[in-house]
Amino acid sequence: xxxxxxxxxxxxxxxxxKASGFLRLALATTGNIERARDALQEGFAGAxxxxxxxxxxxxxxxWLARCVLxxxxxxxxxxxxxxxxxxxxxxxxxxxxxxxxxxxxxxxxLPRRQREAVFLRYYLDLDYRSIAEALGIxxxxxxxxxxxxxxxxxxxxQEVER
Amino acid sequence: MNRQLLNRTLDDLAPAQGEIxxxxxxxxxxxxxxLVSTRRPLWKRSWVIALAVLVAVLVPLAAIGxxxxxxxxxxxxPKPGMPRPVSAILEVKSGSWSGHDWQLAAYRTFVHRGGTGxxxxxxxxxSQVDHGRGGTGACTPIPSQLPGVSSESSAPNSISFFGxxxxxxxxxxxxxxxxxxxxxxxxxxxxxxxxxxxxxDAPTFAAPEALGASVRFFGVELSEYGLFLSIxxxxxxxxxxxxxxxxxxxxxxxxxxxx
Numbered sequence: 001x002x003x004x005x006x007x008x009x010x011x012x013x014x015x016x017x018k019a020s021g022f023l024r025l026a027l028a029t030t031g032n033i034e035r036a037r038d039a040l041q042e043g044f045a046g047a048x049x050x051x052x053x054x055x056x057x058x059x060x061x062x063w064l065a066r067c068v069l070x071x072x073x074x075x076x077x078x079x080x081x082x083x084x085x086x087x088x089x090x091x092x093x094x095x096x097x098x099x100x101x102x103x104x105x106x107x108x109x110l111p112r113r114q115r116e117a118v119f120l121r122y123y124l125d126l127d128y129r130s131i132a133e134a135l136g137i138x139x140x141x142x143x144x145x146x147x148x149x150x151x152x153x154x155x156x157x158q159e160v161e162r
Numbered sequence: 163m164n165r166q167l168l169n170r171t172l173d174d175l176a177p178a179q180g181e182i183x184x185x186x187x188x189x190x191x192x193x194x195x196x197l198v199s200t201r202r203p204l205w206k207r208s209w210v211i212a213l214a215v216l217v218a219v220l221v222p223l224a225a226i227g228x229x230x231x232x233x234x235x236x237x238x239x240p241k242p243g244m245p246r247p248v249s250a251i252l253e254v255k256s257g258s259w260s261g262h263d264w265q266l267a268a269y270r271t272f273v274h275r276g277g278t279g280x281x282x283x284x285x286x287x288x289s290q291v292d293h294g295r296g297g298t299g300a301c302t303p304i305p306s307q308l309p310g311v312s313s314e315s316s317a318p319n320s321i322s323f324f325g326x327x328x329x330x331x332x333x334x335x336x337x338x339x340x341x342x343x344x345x346x347x348x349x350x351x352x353x354x355x356x357x358x359x360x361x362x363d364a365p366t367f368a369a370p371e372a373l374g375a376s377v378r379f380f381g382v383e384l385s386e387y388g389l390f391l392s393i394x395x396x397x398x399x400x401x402x403x404x405x406x407x408x409x410x411x412x413x414x415x416x417x418x419x420x421x
Contacts, residue, residue: 012185019182028176036176041183045191103171122172157164 007051014064015044022068024123029072029116039075043068062133065120069134106156114149117142180273180284180301181322190391247286248272252370254287259383260338262328265290266381268344268373271301285375289342291328300324304375305346305407321345321352321398321409325390339387347376349398349406354382355418357392366398394418 015022019040026043027036047054047067054063107115113135120131131146132139249270256265268287286301302322323343329336345352345366352364366378384390395418398407408420 015185015188020178023179023182024176027179028172033179037183041188041191044188045193048188048192048194103167104175107171107175118172119176122169123176153168157167 007054008048010060011044011047011051011064014061018061018124021124022065025065025119026068026072028119028123029069030075032075035075036072039072040068043071046071058133059126059130061124061126062130065124065126065130065134066136069116102159103153103156106153110149110152113137114145114152117145118149118153121146177273180271180286249373252372254369254373254379255367255381257381259340260328262292262338264292264340264381266342266379268369268379270373270375283375285344285373285377287342287344287379289324289326289340289381291326291340300344302344304377305344319346319398319407321349321396321407323393323396323409325384325387325393327387337386337388339384339390340381341384341390341393342379342381343396344377344379345398345407347378348400349378350401351399352380353397353399354393355395355397356389357394395420 022043023036023040026039027033030036030039044064044067047064054060107118110118116135117131120126120134124130126134128139128142131142135142135145137145247269251267251269254266254268256263258264266287266289268285271284271286273282273284282303284301284303288300300322305319305322321343323341325339325341327337327339329338341354341364343352343364347369349366352366353361354364355361362382364380364382366380369375369377369379393411395410396408397405397420400406405420410418410420
């Protein structure tokens with residue numbers, strides 16, 4: 001069956017309005033701008049190629065976020081997840097702010113689902129339904145996942161503020 | 163929870179980027195055939211409309227010094243990923259290739275990193291072709307004049323560039339296109355290499371003094387816009403013929419190096 005042009009248009013609309021946020025999601029996941037751009041393109045390209053599989057029952061933004069996340073995860077190495085092997089392009093110089101270094105470490109040490117839920121919420125401003133679509137979990141689980149992540153980060157932030 | 167600290171950390175972790183792959187890059191990656199003839203005309207894509215509007219209002223905006231109506235402002239705030247202009251918008255050069263008029267404009271930017279970071283000095287530059295019927299652009303940090311070159315596109319003396327077709331109408335037989343780019347101020351010529359082994363030379367031209375950045379620009383007409391997609395490497399030479407800047411295109415797979 002030939003995919004409808006509306007699906008392609010819908011994907012393009014999301015790209016046109018939120019590409020920057022998706023790139024940030026990929027960058028936070030891969031830790032490298034080149035791999036992030038690659039993941040962004042491959043995530044959307046993969047979505048275009050498989051757009052017939054999107055049934056329209058969930059959020060298209062969440063589905064696209066899942067595609068980009070999958071592409072970004074494929075481009076990760078364990079070292080990248082430490083956030084140290086970053087490109088110096090743009091504003092990517094490592095922060096010399098100790099507090100932020102500690103908080104960044106705390107973010108990267110969150111379990112993957114919690115970390116990605118934080119990223120999806122912050123960089124793409126997705127609602128719980130879309131985050132659920134992106135992470136392949138129940139909507140009700142999103143709230144709990146974010147709650148646990150925020151609680152863990154709050155403890156670190158309190159330590160930093162002392 | 164100190165939400166500001168958390169937000170700043172997340173901003174540090176993945177700052178907004180000025181240079182985002184185009185929708186055409188995505189379509190190419192997806193293997194959509196007949197890109198130029200089947201995709202939506204350039205002027206119908208919102209960001210290109212915005213760029214066209216930007217360039218169309220260059221003169222009045224520069225004249226009155228107002229930034230209120232710029233396309234990259236959304237209710238007074240920059241759209242995500244778009245650097246804030248800190249200078250007037252300046253015409254770099256204009257010309258005509260194969261009957262197509264073009265203009266190249268540029269303006270300075272400054273990207274705050276949040277917190278105590280020094281921020282990023284940059285330049286946005288964009289083309290307008292055929293009096294606003296098309297155009298595209300790029301925003302990058304100001305390149306540096308450093309010894310040695312790297313194949314990394316993130317290197318300080320890398321070459322940024324963009325391209326586009328002159329004729330964006332559906333089914334157009336005119337396939338000509340263009341490439342524009344920006345190099346460190348000591349680069350006098352740019353050799354553009356294509357994957358099939360061909361190369362073309364693009365002499366650089368000066369940036370307006372008011373831009374306040376030691377950069378130069380280059381531009382070249384492409385007999386076929388498709389050539390833009392097959393650029394493998396751009397090599398910038400200084401007045402002594404030495405390599406002073408370089409960018410190797412290694413996506414989707416490695417194909418060139420600057421060494």
